[in-house]
Amino acid sequence: MAQIIPEGWQTLEVTGAAQREIETLALLAQRLPGAYTVYHGVHWTRVNQGHALVGEIDFAIVNPAGNLLLIEQKSGYLAETPEGLAKRYNKQEKLVSVQMTRSTEALRKRLNAHSEADKPQIDSLLYCPDYQVKHPGSAGIDPARIVDAGRREHLVHTIRSL
Secondary structure (H helix, E strand, C coil): CCEEECCCHHHCCCCHHHHHHHHHHHHHHHHCCCCCEEEEEEEEEEEECCEEEEEEEEEEEECCCCCEEEEEECCCCCEEECCEEEEEECCEEEEHHHHHHHHHHHHHHHHHHCCCCCCCCEEEEEEECCCCCCCHHHCCCCHHHEEEHHHHHHHHHHHHHC
């Protein structure tokens, strides 16, 4: 069983998208080996040209070698736009690939600044348990880094292979 940080997630009463994340967390806890650590809800902040940028990484998984896999989970419906996959938030669509890149680069920059020896390996994955991507090649994300509703049962295998 993988170690989950923070603790206490099993007792949370949540609904909607948060419930889907807790279900994913339970799956990861049960199916990943004990040598893996899963961080849930990693918030980050950085300053860029005098402005604070903030974001959240749904899951950050560290394997026994110290490699890091960031998982962005998008529950519910996604739009397949000419620019790539998008999620609607309060009448505004946001490109999933932009959100993922922003979080990955923010974490990479922070970790590299504190790594004197080898830089940590960071990879990313999109998990959309409720939506099957119709055109993965035009999603704006490497299709090998997408686990959608049609491949949901392969999530843990994909994590371990990456």
